[in-house]
Amino acid sequence: MTTIYLIRHGQASFGAESYDQLSPNGELQAKLLGQYFDNILKEEPYVVAGSMQRHQQTAQIALAECFPEAHLVTNPDWNEFNHQQVFAQYEPRFNEPHLLKADVAKELNPRAYLAKIFEGAIERWTGGEYHHEYEESWPHFKARVETALQNLCDELAQTKPRYAIVFTSGGVISVVAGKILELNPNRTFALNWAIANTSMTTLRLVGNEPQLLSLNEHHFIKAQHPELLTWI
Known part of the structure; x- marks a missing residue:
């Protein structure tokens, strides 16, 4: 049975000319995430990331701490709106x-x-x-994310890795959780606002259907360096 970890990127550069790059704080968050994965994952995961710079940077920094040889698949369908x-x-x-x-x-x-x-x-x-x-309208964004999720689940149901990690953004994770929990748009994006940087939302794959196990886990930061916690 595959466990899927959906990861929100590390803190980006809010208010800068380009938001789409990690702040120094975001780099530290990604490093802590990788160290946590090194402790909990027993074998190399299947790894996919959106094509945005903040997704790629978070993935690269985290993987360097746990599975530096892991192949990173880039898929823009996991990009934020x-x-x-x-x-x-x-x-x-x-x-x-x-x-x-x-x-x-x-x-x-x-x-x-x-x-x-x-x-x-x-x-x-x-x-x-x-x-x-x-x-990109809301219906198109929602359809894109839901299709990315189903395509991933179908692939994992065939290949059956023990773990999969997806580096993406808060809006995407909210849509995934909203689909599974059958939430309306307002409730979906209420989740978005609460999702911490480099937090984990965990799914379990049953056949090719995802089940929500946890949402917005960030205890690995809170327990060690609570000053690094951010939501923007």
Whole structure:
């Protein structure tokens, strides 16, 4: 029976010109993840990652700590939605990442403020009225992720590895969990906001059907270096 670990990438570079690269903190998170895998996995896993830089970096740093010879399969179907466009369609000035970062920095509770922006932007994206305004609409994103999941499950059902690891993003993991738990879009993306960087969401494969075993495990960071915990 295969266990699938869905990994959210390490902390990226929020507010920078390019979000799609790990921060120094994100690199440390990925290293801790790899060390944890070295302790719990008894044989080399099947490994796949999205094609985004933050996915690839997280995978490479983590694997260097546990299975440096593992083959990494790159599949863009595991990529995140374009969060910058989703924010900008909700509030055009947020097309400039540094403006959003500046607004967040002014707030007494930055996380609560960003959560409010995120909720509004996601509601607009998933609501149905504005699908035509996005490069990738919510229905297309959801279908892409669900297809990637089913294709992976079908492949693993044939090859039967003991473990599989997928390096991806919070939105993707939320859609996977939302499909299994039959959640609506609002509840799906409520999960997204809670998923910590380099956390593990674990699935068990029964035949070619995934079952959710755990969501958002990050105790391996909290127990050793709680100051490294991040959600953005």
